[in-house]
Amino acid sequence: MNRIQKKACHQKLLIRISLVTTILTPYFVTATPPRNPDKTVNCEILVVGGGLSGVATAYEGSLAGRTVCLTEITDWLGGQISSQGTSALDERPTQRAKQFYSRGYLELRNRIQRKYGKLNPGDCWVSDSCFLPRDAHNVITKMLKDAEKQGKGKLQWFPNTVIKDLQLSQDGKIINSVIAIQHQPAKNAPPLNTFTLSQTIEDAYSYQNSSRFTKTIIRFLPKQSQNKTSKWYVVDTSETGEIIALADVPYRLGIDALSYLEPSSSTTSNDPYCTQGFTYTFVMEATKEPENQVMPPFYPEYAPYFSYELARLANFDLVFTYRRIWSPQQGKQTKFGGVNFTSPTPGDISMQNWTWGNDYRPGTSKDNLIYTHQQLRSTGQLQPGGWLGGLRTETFRKGEENSLAYYYWLVAGNTDSQLGAGVKQPQPNNRLLTGFNSPMGTAHGLSKYPYMREGRRIIGRPSWGQPEGFGIWEVDISRHNYNDEYYRKTLPTNMYRQLKATLAGLEVTSVIRGEISPDKAMRRSRSTIFPDAVGMGHYAIDFHPCMVKSPAETPGNKERPGERRGSGNAYPFQIALRAMIPQKIDNLLVGGKSIATSHIAAAAYRVHSFEWSSGAAAGTVASFALKHNIAPYQLVNDLPKPEPQLQVLKRLLEQNGNPTAFPNTSIFNQKWEDWK
Template structure:
């Protein structure tokens, strides 16, 4: 037999054996399927990726909240190609998809209109749209408005910036990042793989079900009965060897890219130390974050409405209450607190300790109330934002296994708490804080639902919860922070650290370090009173940073986690002493070092994810701050592209002079994005006390 014939016979025998083995394997599979031993997902994993669509950008902004929108705004005005992704289909975050459409602002900053240029444009656009700054005549803010209009106005603002600056906006609503791919040296993000979902039919699942029902589907590569999936790979616009050919800007609400990149970050309570002397714990507590909220909108009606008690209401009833302050136990006080629309300005009437514009039929109120729809988990059994260890245990840090990093069950319970709070407001008769015989029903209201409602959902809740706190990066070691940069309590707080609480509760060596640190910070600038540092009893101004790229002003404001699990458990209490740090704060700066993460050089961190302690984060989380830090991030990406420089190179020689840092700060100032406050405002505490 010739060699060719022999090889042909061998090949036929091998092919026959292969086919027999395949048939045996398939028979085994079909038997296992019929017995329920395995599922099709075991054979064909649901996470299997389909074909990708390549999209190129100068900057990829992940998260279209206020910070992400601000970054996009500045990038577009600078003529860049901006890819902007968002889990929901609205831009604006707090003012739109999260339903918190009531600007939280410091009085001094607001009186001077000392905000970033884009934020001022947004405020003015709202005033022009309604022909008044405060269409809701709310008393918590000087501007309360409909979340749906927040999205519409901000998106138009971005499109106008695109036209004015000759930039290109590539908007990707309903899109989440699933994976990131790093360079060989793990210093650069080379690409990001994302999933965009769209409804399979006219039922519009995007708005039909709350997030807890859809989040796992949203992060799955596979099509489902709800969604069709589009797989997108984002990459640099110009492919080359340069390390500065594109930038990724992290502005998600919980720090998703921070977790995916597995860079150093903090979560929850920081340990007690001389930088944060009001911290309630000697050790870190990554489970105790500030509460999250699902706002909803309700309308005052001319007549009584039928109110349906949710089946889960009794489970959460022990939580609901007006507040510890009996003076606030008035329905109309709560209703007008965040009233976002009124067709007419009512007469002033005394309600509890305040005078408010009397509500009338047609008024719409947005609800975001501490002892109402604030869900405040604080244990490892119910925390919302998974820790790094929890992510590892659940496999979410494995390639292609990311599912958003949130506990779905806690999301669901937050949604139920909010819907139950509406029922408590209009029909409840108990009060967890003040006891019985306080709460009276007010049945002439209705929960606003539907695609044309203020929240734009069929269930009536916001599209995404209002998140107060997520993952916070640890900045790179710096000349004054050798263990990693961070903005801390003593950098901004007005507290008197000489009072008895700190004298008696802090260990003596720590107490002395608090004062030596404060004295050192105070001595960096001549105070108005020209006092020697040893006579200083508290901060007279916030820390002044040589690398400041933005400004913010708000009090240190806490919505503490609860002690027991679940949060709604009868008799549950807030975590003790978290509110010790609660109080006023100086007008403060946003240092560039707080935006630069460790390990990855082309990642810029913005929004609530910058390097702060949990105490400083309680002040660095409001609307004006988000815009200011976002404007800095978008400008930084543009500047770095044009100068062919990485962000850390602007600050790596501090405290020496950094010429590129000075050029960058000047660009921000010239563009109407302030990096400092007027001196009189910085020292306002001394002037007013």
């Protein structure tokens, strides 16, 4: 090795040591009383969270000519496909083939294709479209600017901004104002995205300036209309349901109890600590020569967890190309485990998002990431000025370490926790991409925010058939055959009869009247059709279950038994407006992963096109409500009786290119098996 090569290796070693030190170094923030706002901003629609659902809300609000404010904790828009790094579109074949998506999502796909000259510049095999997260942010930014110009609205984006407090009306039904904190690097401090999220998140929620950040306190208020009235809508599209927790509206978290609506639940009682795993994604580049791989000091702690998971997946090239997001030259055609792909070549870039890899899957009260209502109370986060995001910072840190350890396992590891010895071989011809100009845009190489699969989920308002609060459940979407022995033996007799009656389809009336036994009724071959559908989606019920023991990386740890039972194919499904309307507060709407779904249904209601569809619905509903001076709950209050204004809203959505149902949706259509 010559002097130049030695110097290069030394510099890489210093960078790695710096990354590890960044994660391990503690940083303390002391709570202080609130400051007076530095500025006031008026909006008609305040969108909290710049993920795909929030972007879609802002997109439709802008096209409708509204004044929209959009806040985001990171400095990138796009959530899953940018700041969270999962820039591989999760789609189902039939929906993709028919191009049956919301207009904004179609525009996003078209712009990605124009950007690269093809939809799949990564030549990945998990999706028809894998691309660079940095480019996703740029594409979305331009889309929103164009929508603002076309609709003659006003869009104000507030990056690096978190919500700190809400002011409610005296009766608690209206959000009157929202206090936010925006941060920028302090004088002589390192740039944003130098430090990991675990080191900065508590600082971001503190009113005081710090050695890292200078803060701007913003008060958001409703914009006064021409007739001197002040009305607005706040839309929670955050990744974990921040506003619904801060506003203290009823919500669910984690596993729902076994019932005829959730017959595959793994527990007979609720378990709020077992949510789906979250993932700090990273990108790695294939190199021509071996790289000097430096073991993180915490690697031995996490190594017992990592695995290819299944023998048919136990191939490095297969895993590398699974979510390959950039491939400048095509490798040779290869096949492993029944999957066809092109082999990696030097310069290829892969994004890693692997269940037994950089997924971090806590599941106990000691390490759960998303604090429950009780935990928020006990930690003082629901006290005035006490809100710190509602998340466990230590678990973020563990997830960051786990992800960097997984990279080292991929390139240097020789163990496999599930498949045993001799399966995993070192792959030194790779490097972790870091730096502000890297695809992730961070000095440490991890995504700016972890990919969140599940957050707090509202309980909708009481509705016919669901007097305790509306929700979308497993039985509303699953293709499961519930005739098998497991359900007959596991479910109590009355619960099993209720399940069969619920799935009876066209014969449900005869079952209710007792003319047909539930066991003999023909199961419907479609999802539930909602009269208040305002969007739609399609994806499998896909689980990344929590682990049994704490911490998640404990040697020999297992997934929560029974969690994957609910997984499997789902029918195309709808987004009911009732699932977006929380209890208690009349000017709050919910989009994205926090709509009123069950734990099992949420495993399908979480992917890219669904997020966009729910956001498109939220933006349209908010604008419609402002125009017609009607609260969203009033559009569904009398269901199942006719709701004339609801029908006007649904026609508007359809006319705008935001479908609310799949083609030929009807209780008489029994051909939904064709949708794959």
